[in-house]
Amino acid sequence: MNYVYKRILQLIPILIGITFLSFAMMRVAGSDVVNEMYAKRGTEVSQEIIDAKKAELGLDQPFLVQYARWFGGLLRGDMGKSYVTGEAVFQTFISKLPATLLLAAMSILMTVIISVPLGILAAVRHDRIIDVMLRFCSFIGNAMPNFFVGMLLMQILSIKLGLLPVISTGVNIRSALMPTLTLAISMSAKYMRQVRATVLEELNKDYVQGAKARGVRDSVILWKNVMRSSLLTIITLLALSIGSLLGGTAIIESIFMWDGVGKLAVDAINMRDYPLIQAYVMWMAIIYVLVNLITDLLYHHLDPRIRLGVTRD
Amino acid sequence: MREPTVRKQNIHHNHLKTRLIIFGTLAILLVVCSFFSEYLCPYDPYLQDLGNAKAAPSLAHLFGTDRYGRDMLSRVIAGSRTSIYSTLLLVGFITVFGTIAGIVCAWNGGRLDSVVMRISDMFLAFPGLVFALAVAAVLGGGVQNAIIALAAISWPKYARVARSQTLAQKETVYIRAARLSGCSSSKLIIKHILPNIFGPVLVTAMLDIGTMMMELAGLSFLGLGAKPPVPEWGSMLSDTRNLLATHPWVTLAPGFAIFVSVMIFNLLGDTVRDWLDPRNAR
Numbered sequence: 001m002n003y004v005y006k007r008i009l010q011l012i013p014i015l016i017g018i019t020f021l022s023f024a025m026m027r028v029a030g031s032d033v034v035n036e037m038y039a040k041r042g043t044e045v046s047q048e049i050i051d052a053k054k055a056e057l058g059l060d061q062p063f064l065v066q067y068a069r070w071f072g073g074l075l076r077g078d079m080g081k082s083y084v085t086g087e088a089v090f091q092t093f094i095s096k097l098p099a100t101l102l103l104a105a106m107s108i109l110m111t112v113i114i115s116v117p118l119g120i121l122a123a124v125r126h127d128r129i130i131d132v133m134l135r136f137c138s139f140i141g142n143a144m145p146n147f148f149v150g151m152l153l154m155q156i157l158s159i160k161l162g163l164l165p166v167i168s169t170g171v172n173i174r175s176a177l178m179p180t181l182t183l184a185i186s187m188s189a190k191y192m193r194q195v196r197a198t199v200l201e202e203l204n205k206d207y208v209q210g211a212k213a214r215g216v217r218d219s220v221i222l223w224k225n226v227m228r229s230s231l232l233t234i235i236t237l238l239a240l241s242i243g244s245l246l247g248g249t250a251i252i253e254s255i256f257m258w259d260g261v262g263k264l265a266v267d268a269i270n271m272r273d274y275p276l277i278q279a280y281v282m283w284m285a286i287i288y289v290l291v292n293l294i295t296d297l298l299y300h301h302l303d304p305r306i307r308l309g310v311t312r313d
Numbered sequence: 314m315r316e317p318t319v320r321k322q323n324i325h326h327n328h329l330k331t332r333l334i335i336f337g338t339l340a341i342l343l344v345v346c347s348f349f350s351e352y353l354c355p356y357d358p359y360l361q362d363l364g365n366a367k368a369a370p371s372l373a374h375l376f377g378t379d380r381y382g383r384d385m386l387s388r389v390i391a392g393s394r395t396s397i398y399s400t401l402l403l404v405g406f407i408t409v410f411g412t413i414a415g416i417v418c419a420w421n422g423g424r425l426d427s428v429v430m431r432i433s434d435m436f437l438a439f440p441g442l443v444f445a446l447a448v449a450a451v452l453g454g455g456v457q458n459a460i461i462a463l464a465a466i467s468w469p470k471y472a473r474v475a476r477s478q479t480l481a482q483k484e485t486v487y488i489r490a491a492r493l494s495g496c497s498s499s500k501l502i503i504k505h506i507l508p509n510i511f512g513p514v515l516v517t518a519m520l521d522i523g524t525m526m527m528e529l530a531g532l533s534f535l536g537l538g539a540k541p542p543v544p545e546w547g548s549m550l551s552d553t554r555n556l557l558a559t560h561p562w563v564t565l566a567p568g569f570a571i572f573v574s575v576m577i578f579n580l581l582g583d584t585v586r587d588w589l590d591p592r593n594a595r
Contacts, residue, residue: 017435022447029451143576145527147534148550148568151557159558247442251531255554266535269450281447285439 003300007293014289019074022282023067026274080275084268089275093261093283099171100249100260103179107245108238110184111191116234118188119195124222126200134192141189146248150182150255157181167257179256183248187241198233202226232303239295246284329588336581343574346390347397354387358544367560377562379553385566392544392567395456397574400526403460403467408518410464411471416502416510418472419479430476433469441466442528449537456545459538463528467521474517478510512589519582523575530571546571 054060061069073079079089122134141149157178158166168175202208203226211221250262257263261280268276346353356374362382370377376385418426436444448462482488482505491501530547532538539545541552549567557564 013431014434014438017431018438021435021439025447025451139576139579143523143572143579145530145534145547145571145575147531147547148571151550151554151564151568155557155561243440244442246440247446250442250446251535254535265446269446270536272450274450277447277450281439281443284443288440288443289438 004297007296007300011289011293015286018282018285018289019071020067022278022285023070024063025281026278027063027066029274079279082268082273082276084271084273089279092276093264093279096259096261096264097283099258100253100262102171103176103183103249103253103258103260104242104245106176106180107183107187108242110180111187111241112238114184115188115192116195119192120199120222120227122192122196123199123203126203131196134196138189138192141185142193144186144189146182146186147251147255149185150179150252153178153182153185154255168259171259175256175258179249179252179258182252182256183245186248187245191238191241194237195230195234198230198237199226202230232299235302236295236299239291242291243288246288329584332580332584333588336577336584339577340581343393343397343577344401347393350390350394354384354390356384356387358383358387358391359542360384367556367563369560370562376566377560379563380556380560385563388544388549389546389566389570392546392549392570393574395539395543395545396526396530396547396571399456399460400522400529403463403525403529404518404522406460407464407468407471408514411468412475412510412514414468415472415475415477416479416506419476419483420498420502420506426476429472433472436466436469439466442531445528445532446535446537449532454537454540456533456539456543459529459532462532462537463525467525470521471514471517474513475510478513479506482506482509516582516586516589519578519585522578522582526571526575526578 051060059066070080077090079093081087082089082092085092118134122131125131154166157163164178165175168179203222208221208226211225212218249260250266252258253260253262254266261283265277265280267273268280360383362378365374365378365382367378367380367382374384374386376389378384379388414429418429444466445459445462448465449459452458452461488501488505491505496505529538530545530550533545533547534551536548536551539548541548546567550564550571553563553567
C-alpha cells in the first residue's frame with residue numbers, strides 16, 4: 001500500500017509539469033492572438049479595443065498569474081473557449097474523446113489478438129521457416145509509416161474489394177474497422193517482435209532445460225512456466241506502446257475522417273485554435289501518465305518478488 | 314544460456330561482417346543520392362506539363378507523372394534530399410545534444426543532474442507524436458520546425474542512455490586510477506568515458522533513424538513539415554492521396570520510397586546493434 005501512495009505522490013509534480021508546459025507553449029504561440037483574431041475578421045480596430053480584448057482574456061497579466069488563473073479554471077473543467085467556434089473547449093474535447101478511446105481500445109485488442117499468438121509461435125519455432133516468415137512480415141510492417149498502411153488498406157479493402165467504407169460514416173464499429181486495422185498492423189509489427197524476444201529469452205533459461213531433462217512436456221513448460229513469467233514483461237511493453245498509439249491516432253483519424261480528438265487536434269492546428277490544441281496535448285499526456293501508473297501498479301501487484309519487498313537484480 | 318561453439322561464433326561473425334558491408338553500402342548510396350539529388354533527377358521536379366498530367370509509368374517517365382504533369386521519379390529523387398537529409402540532421406543533432414547532456418549530468422551529479430533529469434521526465438510524460446504536433450503547431454509549418462519539434466521530444470532518450478552509461482563507467486577502477494593520477498575531468502571524459510559509452514549511443518541512434526524518418530514524414534503528411542511544392546515524401550503522399558484509386562503510381566512512388574529507405578536504415582541499425590552488442594544477436 002505504501003508503494004501505491006508513493007507512486008501517486010510522484011505523479012503530482014509530473015502533472016503540474018505537464019499543465020505548465022502545455023500552458024507555456026500555447027501562451028508563447030498565442031501571444032498576439034488578439035491581433036490575429038481581428039485580422040481574421042478583416043476589420044481594422046484601434047489599439048484600445050485590442051487592449052480591452054486582451055484584458056478580457058487576461059492576457060495583460062504577468063505570466064504566472066495567467067497560469068494560476070488558467071489552472072484554477074482547469075480544476076473547474078473550464079479550459080477557455082475555442083477561437084474558431086466560440087464553444088467551450090473542455091466540452092468539445094470530452095464529446096470527441098469516446099470515439100478516440102474506442103479506436104484505441106479496439107486497436108490494442110486487435111494488436112494483442114494478432115501479435116501475442118504469432119510472437120509465441122515464432123519463439124517456439126525459433127529459426128524454423130515459420131519464424132523466419134513472421135520475422136520478415138514484422139520487418140516489412142516496421143518499415144511502413146502507418147499512414148501509408150492506411151492508404152494501402154483503403155485502396156485494397158474499400159476501393160478494390162468494396163468491403164468497408166472508404167471514410168467513416170459516423171462513430172460505429174464498421175467504420176472503426178479500417179482505422180483499427182491500420183493502427184493494429186503498425187503496432188503488431190513492433191509488438192510481435194517484442195513478444196518473441198521476451199518468450200525466447202525465457203525459453204533459454206536454465207530451468208527450462210532442467211524441466212525438459214526431467215521429462216516435463218513442452219506444452220506444460222510453455223504455458224505453466226514460460227508464459228507465466230513472460231506475461232509481466234508483455235503487459236508492460238504493451239502499455240509502453242500506448243504512447244505511440246495516442247500519437248498515431250491523430251494521423252489515422254484524419255485520413256479516415258474518424259470523428260475523434262486526433263482529428264479535432266489536427267483541424268485545430270490548421271486553424272491555429274490554440275485552446276483546443278492545448279486541451280488535446282494536456283489531456284493526452286495525462287491519459288498517458290495514468291496508463292503508465294496503472295501498469296506500474298499492476299506490475300507491482302502481479303510480481304511477488306516486488307510485492308514481498310525482495311529487491312530485484 | 315548456452316555458449317555457442319567457436320565455429321558457430323566464427324560463422325556468425327563472418328555473416329555479420331557481410332551484412333554490415335551490404336547494408337552499410339546501401340545506406341551510404343541512399344545518403345549520397347540524397348546529397349546529389351539535383352544532378353540525378355532526369356527532369357526538373359518543379360516543371361509542370363499539364364498536357365501530360367497523370368501519365369502512366371512509361372520509359373520516358375518511369376514512375377509516371379502527377380496531376381500537374383511533373384515527373385514522379387524526379388520528385389521522388391528530389392524528395393530524398395528533404396527526407397533523408399533532414400532525418401540524418403535530426404538524429405545527429407539529438408545524439409550530440411543528448412549525449413553531452415547525459416555526460417555532464419552524470420559527471421557533475423548534484424542539483425544540475427536532478428534538474429535536467431526532472432526536465433527530461435516532463436518531456437517523456439508526453440506521448441511522442443502528440444507533443445511534436447503541439448510544438449509544430451506553436452512554431453508553424455516548415456521542415457526546420459518539424460525537425461525542432463521531433464528533437465524536443467527525442468533528446469531525453471539519448472540523455473538517459475549516455476547518463477546511465479557514464480555513471481557505470483565513472484565507478485570503474487581504471488577511471489578512479491586515472492583520476493587519482495591527476496587526469497583532468499575534460500581529458501577523462503573525452504579520452505576515456507566517450508569511447509566507452511559510444512557503442513550504446515550509436516546503437517540507439519542507428520535504430521532511431523527509421524522511426525524518425527517515418528515521424529518526420531508523418532508531420533509533413535499532416536501539413537506540419539515540408540510545404541508543397543517542395544518535394545518531400547510525406548507531403549507528396551498527402552498531396553496525392555485522392556489519386557490513389559485512379560492513378561495509384563502517383564501515390565505509391567513516394568510511399569515505397571519511404572518504405573525502402575526506412576527498411577535499409579533499420580537493417581543497418583539491427584546489424585550495428587548485433588555487431589556492438591553480441592548478446593542481442595538471436
